[in-house]
Amino acid sequence: MSNKEHQAILMEHYKSPHGLGVINEKHTVGKGVNSLCGDEIRVGVVVENNTITDIKFEARACSICIASSSIMTQILTNKKTSEVNSFYEELLDILKKNDVSAESHRLLIPLSNISKMPSRHKCALLSWEALRDACKL
Amino acid sequence: MSNKEHQAILMEHYKSPHGLGVINEKHTVGKGVNSLCGDEIRVGVVVENNTITDIKFEARACSICIASSSIMTQILTNKKTSEVNSFYEELLDILKKNDVSAESHRLLIPLSNISKMPSRHKCALLSWEALRDACKL
Amino acid sequence: MAGVGRDVHSKAISQFSYYQNSGNHYLDSAATTQKPDSVIDAVTQGYRHFCAPVHRGSYPLSEVASSAYETARSKVAQFINASAQQLIFTKSCTESINHVALGWAKSKIKPGHKIWISQMEHNANYLPWLQLCKETGAELKIIEIDSEGHLQIDQTGLWDDSTFLIALTHCSNILGGETPVQEVCDKARNHGIYTLIDAAQSVSHIPIDVKALGCDFLAFSAHKMYGPEGIGALYIDAQRQLEMSPLLLGGGSIESVSEQQIRLREAPHCFEAGSPNLSGALGFAAAVDFLQAFPQGAISCYVGNLGQQFRQALAKQNNITLLPVAGGGNTTSVVSFVVEGVHPHDMAQTAADNDVSIRTGSHCSHLLMSYLKFGAVNRLSLGIYNHSDDIQPLIESINAAADIFA
């Protein structure tokens, strides 16, 4: 896929994000702040038997943060909390090392567009950090 | 007079300084320290009826400091304390502005050699500052 | 006016040879300015020809270095109409302000005292005071601004006896414009209140005279006025200097030391422990020379007018919220705005894709951001190399961003 196509997918997530919604008392909440950017995000999870059964996020954030959050909720819903870190590491590798391979999760690949913009890595990672916070990882 | 001749006069003062000697209980003492150079000087004065009747100095100091001290004792012995500052100002002008004229005190003129060496101005001024300290000027 | 303006720009631009060829519309001079060739040369001349310790050697190279350093100090001091003895070199405006907080205010302030800063302070003139107040039981108070950017200097309590210090920015790094520093300093002096002026954003274009201003402290950085990085300055009133302790202790700052007592050297040396930054000072002085080669007021007029043009162009767009200019009015070298439906980070990115460098974020001004209830804003800020040619590319970027994101 080309950068253009990745970009189009990210814009699609931004315009119609998965998981954007109201956090309620059933959710355990984690927070993320990007001081450079002024972004703030809250991520709420419902965990049953070590499985994440629901993720919602509320954000005042840029397109990349929202797209990445949307991707995150798609990937991690119905995953074990023990799997969160390996996806997070995979995203880190994609961003910091532009390390995309056949094994990379299909939904994460568009985020490789961000690897050449270090100042926006934090945008892409913010919701993930908030989620790890919520899951106490 | 040439710089060479000035230099010779300063060396003469250094080798056989006037006023270098023992300070005793009759003297009022002022001190000077040059932190860059490590020099220390004590200047003792006897003042009677506002007149400086004796000046002695003890020093661990460089040639310029000793020469300047020697010149100082020659100039200021038997002068009024009220005259100290004007000679001091004259020396300052000679050092900082290389301001030597027909009115300059004959004995001060050789110190004009130091004007082009700012790091040694303090050496030439140290005993004068100690003297002003002793005279509470 | 327009004539003067054109002259300023054409005279300036030829001296930024690298910037000129970059093809970039650099609109972030409030963060740091580009450097004229003369400043870069002054820095390298320092390394090539005066590479020796300042105030520490007695051989000719060191003598030359020492006097070059003091000449630079005199030049920077004279630039703000201070005497050389009252100007100390620091590493930055940030260090300058922290020096005042830790080396002076900390030992003078009492519980119950109040320190007032404005709503639009940069974190550098906010956090040191917040921390100091926490530690000493003093209280940090905020001079508010109204929706047009006017500082509320008649605010209740400001002129009370309990007010110890007013620490105020001269130009806001977000709202631009100018605060009424002269009025504040005059009134403060009459009330026995101390004043610190953060001139980081003003020295590059507004003439400053500390004697006329009558402030106790004035802080700024070289790198925001076309000078080198890693060096700043602090003006200290003669009386305050006597009450001040050095922030750092080390070589070059003392006369003598014993177990009982550290005897400091005279000012300014006692406040500059450590090997002086000679090349920085030379570059700083070259920046002053660069600025002083323009007629008094011409730079201020040029960038102020240009800022006004940018504001007018932005105001014409119907999808833009403009932040007010500090002090009201339109003349400013800094313009902040938000594009409806476009997150500032996405806006800045789109501009970057079009070779327009503007900023996004909270701009190290958390106080103002929380007041404005914006998480972030976009900001453009101008230097003398900018030109009205830079307006159209920005407007195009805004339209492009709106198309993509809004």
Add this chain to the structure above:
Amino acid sequence: MAGVGRDVHSKAISQFSYYQNSGNHYLDSAATTQKPDSVIDAVTQGYRHFCAPVHRGSYPLSEVASSAYETARSKVAQFINASAQQLIFTKSCTESINHVALGWAKSKIKPGHKIWISQMEHNANYLPWLQLCKETGAELKIIEIDSEGHLQIDQTGLWDDSTFLIALTHCSNILGGETPVQEVCDKARNHGIYTLIDAAQSVSHIPIDVKALGCDFLAFSAHKMYGPEGIGALYIDAQRQLEMSPLLLGGGSIESVSEQQIRLREAPHCFEAGSPNLSGALGFAAAVDFLQAFPQGAISCYVGNLGQQFRQALAKQNNITLLPVAGGGNTTSVVSFVVEGVHPHDMAQTAADNDVSIRTGSHCSHLLMSYLKFGAVNRLSLGIYNHSDDIQPLIESINAAADIFA
């Protein structure tokens, strides 16, 4: 050995184009070193091509500036085998040490605690501790040296429970040589004593590995290792970093702030408030590159041998008192001496008249001076541009001075 030495010198000298043509025998590298062309170029490249805010913008120029800054940090960190996160940029070794005293030790130390420094510390590693002890009721103790320059590390009380910190220079700026830093750090760790190493004089020629050393802090300046002025570094052990507060507060150092709490960013950023000195960092990294282009140990061997040759030449004169070398031995890049009957200031002046730049004075080391009972001494110190050709002009100056003054 001699072969390696010649290679070092001939490889080095061509890179100091300005120094080479100066006709000066510069023997004051312990104060500040001359700069190779690559360092000067790195600084100017910063101003020409990366002139943008570090860690504050999202447009390409700022991205490039930010990553250049962090790459420079990694390089300087790796030079002493530290991780990038553990290395902060300061303005000088002096600031680095003061930062530890004020930002870390001050909040940890208790009355009755002892801080030990050596007899030969530079004022930068003496005054901050003296002041801290005065303020906190702790006690400053001195590790003595014997007449051969050996540090008395078995001194009574040094390894007591009440010892909080040992702050020790690696190489003395007056006695040269090397102190047993590895032995001291090993023993200190076993006794739960913290250690700070002042590496200002050693980084230019002795390989340093903070992991092997196991010190808690290590401080140095770029300008004494062929790098630019106005920038230094502080290595902070990961554990100590958690206990440490920033010396300065301002832009770039915080995550968020409310009336209740300042939330700092992660290290190293929280310790670097204010606009980073990018050009300084680039020059610093270029200095590391310059040093690392020589085989490991080659520089140390070259300047150490050269120092020994100077000592031997001086020892042959019957009118000279040589100060001992720290740690005993003869291998040293610094040699201090006094010429009988010639005040050091007069000696330095006579040398200067012969184009030989040596130092006089107390060298910012009041502690050692009062111990040695000298008001001042002469010092020569070597860089890799020096050569045995520099010996004869010095000897001639000494003879000339003795003729004139003794």
